[in-house]
Amino acid sequence: GAGVSQTPSNKVTEKGKYVELRCDPISGHTALYWYRQSLGQGPEFLIYFQGTGAADDSGLPNDRFFAVRPEGSVSTLKIQRTERGDSAVYLCASSPVGTGNEQFFGPGTRLTVL
C-alpha cells in the first residue's frame, strides 16, 4: 500500500498569510503526528491525534497553529499569520495504534515564509 503522503511538497508564502498543510496517513493507522524540523535539528513534536481527537497538542508553539483530523484519517495543519520563524519542514507520521510504536513518516512539506 501507499505510504504517508503530504501536500504540497513545497509552499512559499508571505509573512502574515494563512497556510494549510495536508497529511494523508497510511490507511488504517489510527495515530497521526505532526512534527516540525529545522535545518540540522531533530523533528520537534507539535501534536498527536488518536482517531479524530487531539490526544496531545502540547507541542504547538502558539495559538497561530491549529490542526484537525475530522474523520480520523486525513489531517490538516493550519498556520495563521505566518512569521519568518515558521519556515521549516513540516513532517507528518502515522502509526497503527498509539505512541510506543513505529512511526511512518511522510516526505514532509517545506514551508518558506518570506
Added chain:
Amino acid sequence: GQQVMQIPQYQHVQEGEDFTTYCNSSTTLSNIQWYKQRPGGHPVFLIQLVKSGEVKKQKRLTFQFGEAKKNSSLHITATQTTDVGTYFCAGKGGATNKLIFGTGTLLAVQP
C-alpha cells in the same frame, strides 16, 4: 521539559571503520526508538528498545538501552557508504505520550 541530547553532532569515518552515537535523556524513558534520515529524506524507523539493559542487533547495527533507561547507543560495525545519514534517537517519557527526538548525529562515510 524533557530533553534528549546526542553526541557527537557529526562524525566522519573512513569506510570500514566503526561508528557509535550516544543518546542521553534528562528523564527516565519508557522506551526509545532509533530513526535514520538520509540527506533530503525523511526519518525511517530502525528499532525500538523497551527493557532496561536491552541489546538488539540488526546485521552490522547494535542498539543498547541503558540500565537506568536514560541513555542509549547505536554502534555500526564496518561502516559502508550506504550508512550515510543522520541518526536520531527518540524517547517516550513516562508522563507523556509524545516522542521527543534527540539532536541527531550526522554520519559521513568516505569510500
